[in-house]
Amino acid sequence: MRISLLLVLVIFISSCKEERPNMERQYLESNWSLLKEADYSLISDSVQIPSTVHKELLPFIKHPFQGNNEDSLQWITEEDWIYETVFALDKEKLTKEHITLNFEGIDTYASIELNGHEILETDNAFLNWQVDVKAFLEEENELYVTIKSPLEIEAQKATLNPYTLPEGNRIYTRKAQYQYGWDWGGPELNTMGIWKPVYLEAYDDFKMEDVYIKQNFVKDSTANLTAQIKLSDKSTELLNYKIKVNDSLYWEQDYQPKAQEDEFEIHFEIPQVQLWWPHNIGEPYLYDIEILVFREEELIDSQKLKTGIRTIELVNEPDEHGTSFFFKVNDMPVYMKGANYIPQNSMQDLVTDDHYEKLLSDVKEANMNMLRVWGGGGIYENDIFYEKCDEKGILVWQDFMFACAMYPGDSRFRESVTNEITQQITRLRNHSSIALWCGNNETSEAWHNWAGKKEDLKPNAIVYGKIIEPYFKLQCLNM
Known part of the structure; x- marks a missing residue:
């Protein structure tokens, strides 16, 4: 059984990198505890996310960057570790149609439990893990993340291969490989943890999942662009879309996605375009672009991003020495x-x-x-x-x-x-x-x-x- 910890239940203030109507983001970044799974001994009850196990252990171990101390710290990777927290949700947020729990990065093999329900298993530190948790949430919640040692899991995966591949068992785990030690002086600190932010995202019936601004071409100082918009579901609702560039309206149109369509494109232009350049050639000019979605007169979603207009070409062509290898930026060769x-x-x-x-x-x-x-x-x-x-x-x-x-x-x-x-x-x-x-x-x-x-x-x-x-x-x- 788990140790009972005295934790202060905090109602976290929702925060996000950008304000978006109809969507609330609540970061779970403080009031975490770290325990060693083998004996449930408490390491810290004031963990801040992002977190790695080695960092949390620094007050209790020899510093791994001094001398050969890393050699005496390999036991850390052999252990399993538990991150746990409690958090509150207000009643209004609980009424949202969709609530997802998002881990931007877990290193690496983890089992996640929310209010006694196993909701997720992870096995890739480079993935953003998202799971719908509305059915499991209450006003007061307990979240446990058990992170397992990669060593035994890697060894098991290696036995499934009919032959041995070079460079050891690190190849079976999708995590930062320098943690296994590297020839540029990287110590062998194969750490684990919740190494990127964790947050809840609550929204109702509509959400732009992703916006990609694709540059098609620039002609006569006019940039021809395409906004590729991915929706969270296959909605066929007729909505009004607007595109603002540097706070000026550049495009507006009613659009109704086709059945079973969760992606569509909007084509627009920027006249008298200012190009983005490497700093030693010109100005790295960035445009502020905002996509807004309205249902009748109500703003129901928006996304903001910065992007520069430029072309980049890697030139591989036969030359007097063999084959060229250089870049052109906006059709200009750049060293x-x-x-x-x-x-x-x-x-x-x-x-x-x-x-x-x-x-x-x-x-x-x-x-x-x-x-x-x-x-x-x-x-x-x-x-x-x-x-x-x-x-x-x-x-x-x-x-x-x-x-x-x-x-x-x-x-x-x-x-x-x-x-x-x-x-x-x-x-x-x-x-x-x-x-x-x-x-x-x-x-x-x-x-x-x-x-x-x-x-x-x-x-x-x-x-x-x-x-x-x-x-x-x-x-x-x-x-």
């Missing part, structure tokens, strides 16, 4: 100057907004105009990283998270990676700074040169061609 970017800390919850601002300001001050988000072993960065790159005119070479290894190609792994790639591209594709998506770090090299072309490995090798390439074409047509 790229930059660096590899790796995660700023082994405990990502210690990285603050100020850290991002300082690092990216230093990048700009050093006259770099591109960063490669090193992949494979790292993470898909937080939104603020890409927002700052947009604002500061820093291009991003974005890797997918496969590094220096041969990854499994079974159907369950492919399904998880498909969801991961779909979510990450959808999340990041409005950012003007994204210049290129790269499938892996040295993994293609591994398949071609480390193991030759053995037929029995072919099912695993095709995972990249079957998953990454189709989703790149589908989601990034304007790159």
